[in-house]
Amino acid sequence: MAIDAPEIIRQPVSVTRKMSASLPELRAIAQANGLTIHHLGAGYPNPEVTDPRGFIAHEQAFFEHLRERQGLNDPEALPEFLRESYNYTDTLGPASPREAFAAVYGADWGVDMAPELLLPTVGATGGISLVCSLFERPGTPVAYITDAPTYAGFLARATLCQHARIYSVDLDDEGPDLGQFRAAIEQARADGYRVGCYYTIPDGHNPAGFSFSGPRREAILEIAREEGILIVEDAPYVYISYAAAEDRPAPFFAMDPSQTVHLFTGSKIGLPGPRIGFIYTEAELAIRDGEKVALLDLLLTEAAADVLFQNPQALWSFESLLVDENFERRESLWPVAEKKLDVYRENRRILLDGLDAELVAYRDRVSWTVPEAGFFSVFTFHDDSIVTDDDFIAKLVAEHGVVVIPMYGFYPADALERNPRAGLDQLRLSFGFTERTGDERVKDLTEAVEAFGRAIEAILP
Ligand SMILES: Cc1ncc(COP(=O)(O)O)c(C=O)c1O
Structure with a gap:
């Protein structure tokens, strides 16, 4: 029996959540069509920079350092x-x-x-x-x-x-x-x-x-x-x-x-x-x-x-x-960021160079943002016949194996009232995440951008 709660209002599901929920089914369709799945959708950090083992080793060494420092007068005392x-x-x-x-x-x-x-x-x-x-x-x-x-x-x-x-x-x-x-x-x-x-x-x-x-x-x-x-x-x-x-x-x-x-x-x-x-x-x-x-x-x-x-x-x-390897307080977090930036800089270059190379003939019909920070570029169609709704996204996965996020769901209700087509000419491309690491990361992302480029060529009338 359902509990009576008429005052509770059903909340809309976020567009990223909706996408991840529908992904297993779309992936099965793509694979049945003999396609590899290419990720340009997930907004997560890259697994190459979230391997916790180095972090844990340094954290444990720091805790050991604190144990020694805080137990100086009495080694039995609780740090x-x-x-x-x-x-x-x-x-x-x-x-x-x-x-x-x-x-x-x-x-x-x-x-x-x-x-x-x-x-x-x-x-x-x-x-x-x-x-x-x-x-x-x-x-x-x-x-x-x-x-x-x-x-x-x-x-x-x-x-x-x-x-x-x-x-x-x-x-x-x-x-x-x-x-x-x-x-x-x-x-x-x-x-x-x-x-x-x-x-x-x-x-x-x-x-x-x-x-x-x-x-x-x-x-x-x-x-x-x-x-x-x-x-x-x-x-x-x-x-x-x-x-x-x-x-x-x-x-x-x-x-x-x-x-x-x-x-x-x-x-x-x-x-x-x-x-x-x-x-x-x-x-x-x-x-x-x-x-x-x-x-x-x-x-x-x-x-x-x-x-x-x-x-x-x-x-x-x-x-x-x-703190650094000697447990001295760092002067800056930029050296920590730098290790991650090696990966993200390379990913960003793969995306932007790949789009330039794949879509050179279409520059007046599509455009994309060049991000100075973060994981995302917004890809825009300058063609009224293209509507980047759920069907468009599903087709991109099923027929091209490419996963991207539609933009319309990021527009608040009043923006959609001002312009009912808001975001329906755009896609969010993410270059942060890949499933694999190292050379395979580079290969996967390169192939993903190529597959995306081919899909756009096929889609544009
Ligand atoms: C703009 C923005 N705010 C917040 C978050 C989530 O941050 P946190 O992991 O600290 O909850 C994200 C992560 O994707 C984000 O892009």
Whole structure:
């Protein structure tokens, strides 16, 4: 017997989830047609950089080092990191990993970070959820401004709340449209919503496949200041960067930490399994009766009641990433990123060179973004007869063995109202993931891009 719960509303399934659910069936059809499956869909880190064995060896050596250091006076005594790792901790988690992270990350981005303003989260996903629940808690109508398209995980979380509404802003090749950005804020207010924040991914945008320009960031920040709204900056790809150091635009939190809620995750620079993340913000909110409170204090209360405690051992483990082979604190995380970038740079080159080579004759009919960071390029058809809906995607798998993600599902409802064809001329191509590693990674990705090129040739009228 079903339990009666008429107030529960069925949530739409995200486009990436829908794709992975339908993949086994599509794969069987492709294989029955004698085709190899080519992955350009999965947005995961590459298995070549997520082999945990090197990480675990260094982590264990770091723990041994802590054991010796913290047991200096009494070898029988329980080392502090071990006690904390298996105990209830403060909601902020152990101090040492936060201090190390504030020093190293702050130095990389030129921010004098205060460790007490770092709140551990369960990855960036946990950060998104926490920020949303803070704005949703009063139970009054709340608006989120975000990009069209935007991250599927944000859409999934924001649309859970029945009194929240998304107002989206179209992107051009530098970032969000400034006129629309201000208009979205004004419209939300005119409709009776309190604007919670603007959520975005300025570096290596997932799924839009590019990074916002420096001037556009400045302009967005200026409007955010004038309108009094927070920028929630989701930053999983800041280190998965292909730009020369001098060309990297500053993240919002480096431009103004008092206007920004920065979401860091260890999933891409480290490993995704432990789901380490931090919120950093110096913002203050004026609450009832004009009282000013640190946003972090509000988030802390929310976290204490919501996730209870993150895993303190995972935070200590994360600290091992912040020290070198001699257990000296690193000056920067870039050398850690560099090991991963070898793989991602090569993958990106394979994709971009492959598309150039395969589709040279079609340059006026298709285009693709050249990402300065992250895992994604957006491929666009300039041909009204092509509609990249579910049938198109299924056909690409069944007839060509190529797996890509359709873009339409990344567009919030209001963007689809503005333009019912939004995203239906686009595909998200991912070059992060391959099933195999080393030379076989290169071979698999090269073949995937070739197969994609052939499929496009076959599809274009
Ligand atoms: C924009 C964006 N935010 C958040 C996440 C998830 O981060 P985490 O693994 O820290 O939950 C991803 C991962 O794909 C992402 O692309």
